[in-house]
Amino acid sequence: MSVTTTNAEAASAAVNRSAGRRANRWNRRIRLSFLGSLKAELLKLRSLKSTWILLGLAAALMVGMAALSAWTITFMATVDITTGKTLDHPKPLAAVDLWAVLASSGSTAALVIGIFGVMAITSEYTTSAIQSSLTANPRRIMFYTSKSLAVALYALASGMVGVLLASGVLWLFVHGHDVAALKGDQWRIIPITVAGFPLIIMLIALLAVGLGALTRSTVGGVSIVVVLLMVLSSILAIVSMAVSQVSWLGTLAYLTPDMSMNNFLGASIRSDAVSSVTSQQNYWIPEWWQSGLILCAWVAVAWIGGLTVTAKADIK
């Protein structure tokens, strides 16, 4: 029996040898790997025009919002609010206000990043590319993880570029004004803005990837992103303001992804430059770090939900 097997093996080896030497050279190195899969996902995103349009738009929105707020702050510093007359000597600007401007410049961009995240995965389904993707890499968890990581890296880069450009624009506006230094625990807004801002953009992208994988439809995924990042918190906040008996809905509003994002980036520091309803309310409002954790929870639920669907779904 073993002799036959050996003979058969020898025969098949001979066939393989004749199958083409050149092919055999790289045959042995061919294997599915996470790094290869990640490289493929990075290329997939890089090779689409929509990636550059959405990421560019996101960065442009960050810069635009920062410019608008910076202009408002510097303009307000030059006028007397009570009389409306231009002051001879502009009032000094508070550093904390400037940082707060920078930190809040990303909330509109987050929506664009959300659309980018959804489309990164739903375009696989809408174009049937998922078939070739999953026949090349049938390990679906690896496929989903590497795609998520690729999207996260692009979003992180976009956030970093955005915050860098936004601070440059801010500096241009503030240049020449007196700036009052940060006081007490206000210093924490620096790391929260510099590191937290790109990280938040990345988390929003991952949330969107999860929602895209859950719905497997661009329209469905984008709709949920819009509801979670824009509609939900507004509705809850308006209802809680309108109906005083159910003001605890205001707390619920703070549990939504976009309020979590804004509250985290606001670092629980009061700043006149960024509108805030925080302190006057009689309901519980999470601290900045609690909001960060709440956002992480949203991301985890959506992403793991997306993972489950991706791992199980039949591709017809």
Add this chain to the structure above:
Amino acid sequence: MIEVEGLSKRFKSKQALSNVAFTAEDGKVTGFLGPNGAGKSTTMRAMLGLIAPDDGRALIDGTPFVKLRAPMRAVGAVLDAKSAHRSRSARDHLLALAYTNGIPQRRVDEVIDMTGLTSAARTKAGRFSLGMSQRLSIAAALLGDPHNLVLDEPINGLDPEGVKWVRELCRYYAAQGRAVLLSSHLMSEVALTADNLVIIGQGRILETTTVGKFVAEHSTRSIRVVTPEPDKLHAIFANASQVQVVSDQRTPADPPIGEVFRITGADLVAAAHVFARAGLITYELVEERASLEEAYMALTHNQVEYQAKPAAEVTK
């Protein structure tokens, strides 16, 4: 070698596959034949882990597809002509697939060359014609120089030259000792290319045979006669119980005069001699073989999922 063992799958109200089992042997082209909606694509998708079967399994060279170390080395699959993102260039699409399995860039250019896509390599896949998309799908399947080819209706949309090329490709791969599984709803196509036949209808395997056997069993001979003397013809075979003489419909190829008959169970040479001796006038005397297509239609007639009404009834 591809072994399919007792695959069953139910989609909501429809039993798509019932205990489907067959083997696509090494060194052979196996034709997978069935009408639209018979379960060919579902079987192929289940083989490649795109659809999770309710029961049964498929093994690629002894291993389930999703557990292979290098899936693209083991199986090259064409499941759909359109399997690339519309906005991605053909080359980037292939490169991304190659990256996942660690296939060198050189091979990407090789398959582009082999499939005649060189001039369109930088064109976006969405601008490809059906034939070009089919070539791109085939290029993707060949990337890993696979040991098994799974081709779902690969000639759809191809021009005659492309069809011939796919046939030669299948024969070439089989000649190298690899397994080729080729699905089609056209018997004529499969008969030209395949060695073995697997016929499926409404999710069940109807017959597993070889092309040679199928031809021998199903292509019955008959003699077509057009004569102005039908009574004389009937009289000639009145005593030959094994011979059947039946009226047949006139075709445009038949002479416009005389009556048309089909005679089964008689030898052409013997019949010609008898007719000469009896002085039967014939306007046409020709031997016919029932086509494979007819035999296949007879076999699958009751299994057709989407049956059209006869043209005459439609135009009423």
